[in-house]
Amino acid sequence: MxxxxxxxxxxxxxxxxxxxxxxxxxxxxxxxRVHDWLVKGLAELGHDVFYLLEKGAEAPLPPGVTLVTxxxxxxxxxxxxxxxLKPWVHTQHRFADDLSGAPPANWIFxxxxxxxxxxxxxxxxxxxxxxxxxxxxxxxxxxxxxxxxQGRRLHHMYFNKGLDIALSLSQTAGVPLVVAGTTINTATFxxxxxxxxxxxxxxxxxxxxxRKAELLAxxxxxxxxxxxxxxxxxxxxxxxxxxxxxxxxxxGPCPELISAEVGFVCANxxxxxxxxxxxxxxxxxxxxxxxxxxxxxxxxxADYVQEYEREIGSHHHAPPIYSTGYASDNRxxxxxx
Numbered sequence: 001m002x003x004x005x006x007x008x009x010x011x012x013x014x015x016x017x018x019x020x021x022x023x024x025x026x027x028x029x030x031x032x033r034v035h036d037w038l039v040k041g042l043a044e045l046g047h048d049v050f051y052l053l054e055k056g057a058e059a060p061l062p063p064g065v066t067l068v069t070x071x072x073x074x075x076x077x078x079x080x081x082x083x084x085l086k087p088w089v090h091t092q093h094r095f096a097d098d099l100s101g102a103p104p105a106n107w108i109f110x111x112x113x114x115x116x117x118x119x120x121x122x123x124x125x126x127x128x129x130x131x132x133x134x135x136x137x138x139x140x141x142x143x144x145x146x147x148x149x150q151g152r153r154l155h156h157m158y159f160n161k162g163l164d165i166a167l168s169l170s171q172t173a174g175v176p177l178v179v180a181g182t183t184i185n186t187a188t189f190x191x192x193x194x195x196x197x198x199x200x201x202x203x204x205x206x207x208x209x210x211r212k213a214e215l216l217a218x219x220x221x222x223x224x225x226x227x228x229x230x231x232x233x234x235x236x237x238x239x240x241x242x243x244x245x246x247x248x249x250x251x252g253p254c255p256e257l258i259s260a261e262v263g264f265v266c267a268n269x270x271x272x273x274x275x276x277x278x279x280x281x282x283x284x285x286x287x288x289x290x291x292x293x294x295x296x297x298x299x300x301x302a303d304y305v306q307e308y309e310r311e312i313g314s315h316h317h318a319p320p321i322y323s324t325g326y327a328s329d330n331r332x333x334x335x336x337x
Contacts, residue, residue: 041301
């Protein structure tokens, strides 16, 4: 199959170790990283992949992936690109609260719960490359909160992600908490830093690459008390791939992604505290096995191939739209010509 996938970043989506205790213009690049892994997986499955990156690339693309900086028509399907001539699909990474009416039938959501909330049954879980992470059965004495603290839409994302809950839990339970993630502006960064300091947590700021992998692998658990109807939080897959259990809220896809053998889904403080005190009953290998089973980038790519085949077979073309409504998602490029 000849597949064109579009994204709005410069390849690769993630480089370096992060900015540390500084702001970052893009605190989270999760969708772009997923697209990088997707094209890699599609190529490894034997497909001809064209990666539409108008901002280009600063490193060689994976074998079998061809860089294009403008749309081409000689493909079987477009992904994240609108066409009136060929089948196309779009991945929706978040709840489209600004969407009026039902979503186009060719939208693919990133979790079953997100699809259901839009009246759809089309979803593919986000996948990651295990080679980008460290697996460790030995855990150090800290819990980890890792999230973007500010977004283009959600200026107080640290609240939406439940930083205050994680800080309160660590203080009540008497366990060390490491907080990672940064903001766009200085004022919000300083507020997050102050919250961590007053609760006795260690704030490390922006971490990426091997530094993030080390933090994930060493943590006794990831605390993820989100208040959002999330899509498919990449940090859950990252923690599990590292052999690290997840203690989450019961919002969005968390009950779908976190089973009893890899973590705890909590509805109140009592359940969170119970999880913290019993997290060592979770086997790191069980976490790793689930991540390899559910969140490997090759599984994600294979699942998208099934969706491509479904779309090609239906010959259905949704009405053109020109914005995903998600600031961190790639925009949809119109190529109705």
